[in-house]
Amino acid sequence: xxxxxxxxxxxxxxxxxxxxxxxxxxxENFNTIQALIINNNGSSDDAKDIFQEAMIVLYEKVxxxxxxxxxxxxxxxxxxxxxxxxxxxxxxxRYSSPGDSMENVVEVDDEIEDHERxxxxxxxMEHAISNLGEPCKSLIEAFYLQKKSMQxxxxxxxxxxxxxxxxxxxxxxxxxxxxFFTQYKNGQ
Amino acid sequence: MxxxxxxxxxxxxxxxxxxxxxxxxxxNLRKSNPDVDLLVVEHTLFLQQxxxxxxxxxxxxxxxxxxxxxxxxxxxESARLKGTAKVVYxxxxxxxxxxxxxxxxxxxxxTISALVWALTPQGNNQTEExxxxxxKIQEEQKAQKAEVNNLKNKISARPIAYxxxxxxxxxxGKGYLVTNAHIIRNSKNVVVVNNKGEEFATxxxxxxxxxxxxxxxxxxxxxxxxxSLPYGIRKSSTDVAEPIFTLGYPRNDIVxxxxxxxxxxxxxGDTLTCQLGIAANHGNSGGPVFNHDGEIIGIVSTRxxxxxxxxxxxxxxxxxxxxxxxxKDTAYQSLRLxxxxxxKGLDQTQQxxxxxxxxxxxxxx
Numbered sequence: 001x002x003x004x005x006x007x008x009x010x011x012x013x014x015x016x017x018x019x020x021x022x023x024x025x026x027x028e029n030f031n032t033i034q035a036l037i038i039n040n041n042g043s044s045d046d047a048k049d050i051f052q053e054a055m056i057v058l059y060e061k062v063x064x065x066x067x068x069x070x071x072x073x074x075x076x077x078x079x080x081x082x083x084x085x086x087x088x089x090x091x092x093x094r095y096s097s098p099g100d101s102m103e104n105v106v107e108v109d110d111e112i113e114d115h116e117r118x119x120x121x122x123x124x125m126e127h128a129i130s131n132l133g134e135p136c137k138s139l140i141e142a143f144y145l146q147k148k149s150m151q152x153x154x155x156x157x158x159x160x161x162x163x164x165x166x167x168x169x170x171x172x173x174x175x176x177x178x179x180f181f182t183q184y185k186n187g188q
Numbered sequence: 189m190x191x192x193x194x195x196x197x198x199x200x201x202x203x204x205x206x207x208x209x210x211x212x213x214x215x216n217l218r219k220s221n222p223d224v225d226l227l228v229v230e231h232t233l234f235l236q237q238x239x240x241x242x243x244x245x246x247x248x249x250x251x252x253x254x255x256x257x258x259x260x261x262x263x264x265e266s267a268r269l270k271g272t273a274k275v276v277y278x279x280x281x282x283x284x285x286x287x288x289x290x291x292x293x294x295x296x297x298x299t300i301s302a303l304v305w306a307l308t309p310q311g312n313n314q315t316e317e318x319x320x321x322x323x324k325i326q327e328e329q330k331a332q333k334a335e336v337n338n339l340k341n342k343i344s345a346r347p348i349a350y351x352x353x354x355x356x357x358x359x360x361g362k363g364y365l366v367t368n369a370h371i372i373r374n375s376k377n378v379v380v381v382n383n384k385g386e387e388f389a390t391x392x393x394x395x396x397x398x399x400x401x402x403x404x405x406x407x408x409x410x411x412x413x414x415x416s417l418p419y420g421i422r423k424s425s426t427d428v429a430e431p432i433f434t435l436g437y438p439r440n441d442i443v444x445x446x447x448x449x450x451x452x453x454x455x456x457g458d459t460l461t462c463q464l465g466i467a468a469n470h471g472n473s474g475g476p477v478f479n480h481d482g483e484i485i486g487i488v489s490t491r492x493x494x495x496x497x498x499x500x501x502x503x504x505x506x507x508x509x510x511x512x513x514x515x516k517d518t519a520y521q522s523l524r525l526x527x528x529x530x531x532k533g534l535d536q537t538q539q540x541x542x543x544x545x546x547x548x549x550x551x552x553x
Contacts, residue, residue, distance in 0.1 A: 017247050023254045030255075030264045052251045059247050118240075125241040144235075145242035170192045177234055 007073045015062040025055070029074055033081045042085065050088070054081040057115045071106050079108045087112070121184070128180040136172035143169055194224075198231050252533040256418075256542070259530070350551035355436035355475035355488070356380055356404060358546040359421065359507065360523050361414030363406035365390065366507055367474035367550050368489050369397045375552035378404060382548050383442045386410070394514045399460060400489050400502060401510045404550075418542045419476075420529040422483040422504050425452055425462075432464060434488055435540065436475030437549035444540055445472075447497075449485070454500045455492065461500040462486055468499035474550060477501045482531035482539045 013021025033054070034047035042050070057080050061067045069076055082105060129137060135157060142148045142156070154165040200206055201214050218225045258264045352375065356367035365380060372378050372392060381387045388408040395402045426432075426449055433446040447466025454461030464477065468491050477486040486501030507525065514520050531539040 017243070017250055019250055019254065022247075022250050023258065026251075026254050027258055027263050030258070034264075048255060052248070052255070055251055056244065056247065059244070063243060121237060122241055122244060125237050129241075144238050145245075166196075167192060170195060173195065177230075180234065180237070181230070 007069065010073065011058075011062050011067075011069065014059060015065065017059075022055075025073065025077075029077050032074070033078060036078070036082060037085055040085065041089065046085070046088075050081050050085050051077075053084055053115075057111055060115065060118060061111070075104050075106055076108070079105045080111060083108050083112050124180060124183045128176055128183065131179055132172065132176055135168075136175065139165075139169055140172050140176055194227070195231070198224075198228055199235070201228065202232050202235055249533055249535070253538065256530055256534065260542075350377075350379075350553050352550075352552045353437070353471055354473040354550045355471065356548050356550045357474075357476045357484070358414065358417055358548075359403075359511070359525055361417055362522070363388075363411055363413060364393075364523055365404040365406070365548060366487065366510070367402050367404060368487065368502075369395050369400045369402040370489075371474055371550055372402050372404075372552045373397075378550065378552045380404065380406065380548035380550055383544055388548075393520065394510060396510055396513065399506050399510065401487070401506060403510060403514055414546070416530070417526045417546055418529070418531045418539075419478065419482045419484055419546075420527045421507055421525050422479070422485050423508060423527070424505075425503065426479055426485045428452060431480055432466070432477050432485065433536065433540075434466060434468070434472060434475050434477050435544060435547045436468075436472035436488065437547075438469035438471035440549075442544055442547060443472075446536075450498070458500075459503075460506065461489065461502055464488075464499045464501055465497060466499050467497050471549075472499070476547065477504075478539070478543070480536070482529040482534070482543065 010021050010025055014025065030047075030051055033051045034044060037047040037050055038044065054077050058073075058077065129140065132140065139153065139157060142153050143150070148156075150162040150165050150169075153159070153169070154162045157165060159165040159168065197214065201211070206214060218228060255264075352371050352373075354367055354371035356365040358364065359366050372395070375392075378390050378392060379387050380390055388406045388411050390404040391407045393403050393405045428449055428451060430449050431446065432449055433444060435442055435444055437443065445467055447464055449462060450465040451463035453459055454463055462485075464486075468488055472488045473490075475488045476484045477488060479485050484507075485504050487504070487507070488499060489502050490500045492498035492500070511523060511525055515523060531542050534542070
């Protein structure tokens, strides 16, 4: 098998959150990125953070499908992690110029910008859900995230029937959307 | 149409679950009614955000799991840096401080040695010799002690009837465990058994009866030190109502039970303990209480005799106190408590899988 088809398969696995694929990518790339970060004033915790964020950038790209990588997977991850780390150093006023060669680095500024915007939206959703309170939080998570049916939800939350659960879910949803969109419109 | 139904219809439309004719009818409604159209647009965006939130959350948990697995299998360099990487890291971090410290130290040393050289009377050979002799005596003493211990071990080799039992857990991979003082009160022999049934002899290194804490050290050649423990010990207190779980040996197998923290203090406002809403049995004593991040927040110690499902745990900060107390003895300087939980973010089944190997049954005579 050609390396390119290999990587294509890996990305397809990544897109559906397949643990084996994630593990392979992780194993192949983590040490290089950890070395980069540690050689540039970082700790191993920083390395884990940055690497996982770079993985999320990649995941965001592939999860909706139709994404093709125009460089090697490892180059992409390295470039993203490098950019993320330099950015973080800058924010902490600890800028240093990494002593690595620029050979294996591609331009990823757009990706990072996109990622930051998406991250902000994600934070809004997280904030909105965590402000919802119980039982709304669990109810919404069960329906929209764990994709449980209304019958299942009714029985596990102790509602007398699915219609009652539905009414309750509706009320929760309205509150959630209100919190979310208030932030969303302010953030735009 | 009712609002509840409307959302239902819109969601079915967005998910593409409508039959063609229904879909057509709905699309016509959308065209004619701008409110409906706005609702569809808004709700599509909302559902997209929601889905993404869920997927990213799952992905983060996969990443976390993978990281822990690979680090454990040694396939990536784990949290502990080794060899040159660590030296490089420390060097970079402390370059300046080291330089300053080194120059100050250099100057001081030079001055002091000059002074000493100038001021010391000659002929201090005698003192040196004495200290050498002293060392020799100490060594002999050590050898004698070891022999006596050997003999003692041989004498006590007859089978031991264990009377008391409980749970304990590792707080340092080198073989340090914590348990309740009441389990090992007046015991001569204390052994611990892991969930595979392997037995290890231990020595009691510290008992603090008023806190009901005892520290043990495994003294058995068959015990292999563990490079890093998967859980951390929490220094600060936990919030009331937080879900918690415990692992212990109320019988010969390790048993999991879960509950919640019901009060930050124990019975009658006791500040040493906290109250748990959990079913605990004899034998759970000395077991760790974990929060959902896999951090130890306490040691199960007693249960309420008047109420069902109420137990008390010694707050974890007292483990730190006990260890500090022990470390006053220079022989235990190397003891390090784990403060970071590497199982944070994993689901409970995974957490228990990784944790259970470090929870031991205690048997005392």
